[in-house]
Amino acid sequence: xxxxxxxxxxxxxxxxxxxxxxxxxxxxxxxxxxxxxxxxxxxxxxxxxxxxxxxxxxxxxxxxxxxxxxxxxxxxxxxxxxxxxxxxxxxxxxxxxxxxxxxxxxxxxxxxxxxxxxxxxxxxxxxxxxxxxxxxxxxxxxxxxxxxxxxxxxxxxxxxxxxxxxxxxxxxxxxxxxxxxxxxxxxxxxxxxxxxxxxxxxxxxxxxxxxxxxxxxxxxxxxx
Amino acid sequence: xxxxxxxxxxxxxxxxxxxxxxxxxxxxxxxxxxxxxxxxxxxxxxxxxxxxxxxxxxxxxxxxxxxxxxxxxxxxxxxxxxxxxxxxxxxxxxxxxxxxxxx
Numbered sequence: 001x002x003x004x005x006x007x008x009x010x011x012x013x014x015x016x017x018x019x020x021x022x023x024x025x026x027x028x029x030x031x032x033x034x035x036x037x038x039x040x041x042x043x044x045x046x047x048x049x050x051x052x053x054x055x056x057x058x059x060x061x062x063x064x065x066x067x068x069x070x071x072x073x074x075x076x077x078x079x080x081x082x083x084x085x086x087x088x089x090x091x092x093x094x095x096x097x098x099x100x101x102x103x104x105x106x107x108x109x110x111x112x113x114x115x116x117x118x119x120x121x122x123x124x125x126x127x128x129x130x131x132x133x134x135x136x137x138x139x140x141x142x143x144x145x146x147x148x149x150x151x152x153x154x155x156x157x158x159x160x161x162x163x164x165x166x167x168x169x170x171x172x173x174x175x176x177x178x179x180x181x182x183x184x185x186x187x188x189x190x191x192x193x194x195x196x197x198x199x200x201x202x203x204x205x206x207x208x209x210x211x212x213x214x215x216x217x218x219x220x221x222x223x224x
Numbered sequence: 225x226x227x228x229x230x231x232x233x234x235x236x237x238x239x240x241x242x243x244x245x246x247x248x249x250x251x252x253x254x255x256x257x258x259x260x261x262x263x264x265x266x267x268x269x270x271x272x273x274x275x276x277x278x279x280x281x282x283x284x285x286x287x288x289x290x291x292x293x294x295x296x297x298x299x300x301x302x303x304x305x306x307x308x309x310x311x312x313x314x315x316x317x318x319x320x321x322x323x324x325x326x327x
Contacts, residue, residue, distance in 0.1 A: 086246020
């Protein structure tokens, strides 16, 4: 007997993830507006860069006066993980080069998570595409909403605590990665490095320096 | 071009290259396992640093405000296994409440 089709389960996963990024998309639109970006640039980031945390890092670095080089560096460092996602998903994304080329733009945390959670190749590809397309549509629409909210949205952002939703979303993305001791240690050291550098280094540098905490991997593994 | 446009164009190009490298170029080959392990760990310190900077950084200074209350509330929500949307809403609500009470 064949395995039951996971189609319905994939639709549920993709839909709930797509809805979940909605507030984050609005928050990005607001962050872009606060950094002085035009709505078209904000949506440009969401359509062309299309990786949530790197967009936030780049835009908040720009907003803090860090300049283009620091903003690009922070974003690229955050996106190095796309390389790992690509290696993980490559066997499931076969096809003509132009198809692979289009599908690669959807290479984000959410699509890789839903894709790699399925057992058979065709459902891995289907899950990747459902989550990727769903998030792409919601992310771009909500970015537009956030970036055109009235300029009074600044005080509204403050009063409604929307500024606090950004670190909360980062924490929610980090949380599932803290299952093992090594990751927890790397997270703590990365946070401490960033905290220490905030008052003495230009915006963007604390994030880049924190990345070096990955070299702790393998040095902590000696004890159980 | 403005800093924002330069950042958009360069970051979009490099990001696309990173996304596409696996399926278009490396397919069939693998990174050395040590390198691929470090790459897969990178989001951990980067996200941890982003949490810190988006909570306490204000230009080149620390600012400790009600966002800390929101972050603590988010941690409790995650510990209670609430979904992503709820975590974000709890953090916003807790921060808004702290600001309303604190003036």
